[in-house]
Amino acid sequence: MELTDVKRKLAVILAADAEGYTWLMHEAEEPTLQTLTEYREIINGLIARHDGRIFGTAGDSVVAEFGGAVEAVRCALSIQEELAVHNMELSDDCKLRFRVGINVGDVMAKGDDLFGDAINVAARLEELAEPGGICVSASVFEQVKHKISLSFEDIGPQAVKNVAEPVPAFRIVPGSVSVATPAETRSA
Amino acid sequence: MELTDVKRKLAVILAADAEGYTWLMHEAEEPTLQTLTEYREIINGLIARHDGRIFGTAGDSVVAEFGGAVEAVRCALSIQEELAVHNMELSDDCKLRFRVGINVGDVMAKGDDLFGDAINVAARLEELAEPGGICVSASVFEQVKHKISLSFEDIGPQAVKNVAEPVPAFRIVPGSVSVATPAETRSA
Numbered sequence: 001m002e003l004t005d006v007k008r009k010l011a012v013i014l015a016a017d018a019e020g021y022t023w024l025m026h027e028a029e030e031p032t033l034q035t036l037t038e039y040r041e042i043i044n045g046l047i048a049r050h051d052g053r054i055f056g057t058a059g060d061s062v063v064a065e066f067g068g069a070v071e072a073v074r075c076a077l078s079i080q081e082e083l084a085v086h087n088m089e090l091s092d093d094c095k096l097r098f099r100v101g102i103n104v105g106d107v108m109a110k111g112d113d114l115f116g117d118a119i120n121v122a123a124r125l126e127e128l129a130e131p132g133g134i135c136v137s138a139s140v141f142e143q144v145k146h147k148i149s150l151s152f153e154d155i156g157p158q159a160v161k162n163v164a165e166p167v168p169a170f171r172i173v174p175g176s177v178s179v180a181t182p183a184e185t186r187s188a
Numbered sequence: 189m190e191l192t193d194v195k196r197k198l199a200v201i202l203a204a205d206a207e208g209y210t211w212l213m214h215e216a217e218e219p220t221l222q223t224l225t226e227y228r229e230i231i232n233g234l235i236a237r238h239d240g241r242i243f244g245t246a247g248d249s250v251v252a253e254f255g256g257a258v259e260a261v262r263c264a265l266s267i268q269e270e271l272a273v274h275n276m277e278l279s280d281d282c283k284l285r286f287r288v289g290i291n292v293g294d295v296m297a298k299g300d301d302l303f304g305d306a307i308n309v310a311a312r313l314e315e316l317a318e319p320g321g322i323c324v325s326a327s328v329f330e331q332v333k334h335k336i337s338l339s340f341e342d343i344g345p346q347a348v349k350n351v352a353e354p355v356p357a358f359r360i361v362p363g364s365v366s367v368a369t370p371a372e373t374r375s376a
Binding site: 022027030063116117119162 | 208217224247298303307349351352
């Protein structure tokens with residue numbers, strides 16, 4: 001068998017999942033599903049608004065591709081800002097806090113599906129994010145640092161499971177600045 | 189928002205993923221994708237043949253529901269037998285060994301998607317399986333023990349991440365017996 005139907009391309013990958021989802025689902029299934037459903041609708045809408053495309057979902061996790069790092073980071077900021085507002089309405093033991101990781105890399109496209117090391121690294125970066133936070137690779141940081149006014153925390157090269165070389169990573173604290181995007185009229 | 193479109197039902201959940209996939213994808217992307225593609229076609233075909241339905245995939249992982257535990261276990265055995273044959277053709281550092289977990293429980297169905305603690309437990313059971321092996325919950329064991337001639341290893345109650353109570357679990361060693369299914373003419 002040959003991989004005749006596989007094309008390589010550069011992509012920006014955003015991976016998100018909810019901290020403590022499994023535990024919440026164990027403790028209170030229906031309220032957790034209700035919150036997850038609501039939050040996933042918000043996330044899906046924001047990904048679409050920022051021209052992203054979801055190519056993988058499983059329970060609480062979402063993986064999407066973007067054409068550029070700036071839109072991916074803006075999308076992640078919008079997700080965290082909007083979910084933070086909704087979490088304020090929930091008691092502490094019901095809040096669903098998403099972590100977001102963003103990476104850029106050369107991936108393999110097979111139909112609508114994407115594969116490759118760059119996607120796994122995005123998922124690992126997501127695990128390095130704080131609940132409600134965003135963690136990006138150095139390559140994402142380089143692409144956005146002069147384009148979005150944000151505070152980045154350099155957390156240095158991170159040993160990442162199943163990846164030989166440490167991955168230099170940066171954390172963004174959402175809410176530290178307001179970010180203008182063409183689609184959002186609340187700032188300009 | 190109310191969960192008006194959610195229905196509860198009893199389902200048998202099979203979760204599978206490949207041990208070492210992330211590392212293999214890091215080391216050799218295109219050969220790993222080639223093997224994964226081939227193996228996923230085998231897995232998808234066997235799930236369909238055993239009347240299962242896939243409702244989640246992400247990279248190397250597959251989650252499917254079955255109407256009964258016997259068909260789910262037969263499917264898992266067929267998957268491991270068939271992949272073992274294919275792995276013999278690959279060098280040790282290229283083999284893709286799937287782990288399979290099977291659980292039965294009451295889940296929440298929302299459209300084609302399924303949610304609930306029972307699904308998370310299936311994923312945890314899968315992590316307790318050996319590469320190339322199958323791990324099932326005690327409830328699955330009870331349903332199949334008199335219907336499939338198999339050796340089960342009682343590994344006792346397992347502490348499972350994010351689940352309050354230990355989950356009693358049993359391992360099956362594939363290849364220990366041959367399993368006849370109506371759809372498979374090689375045994376009868």
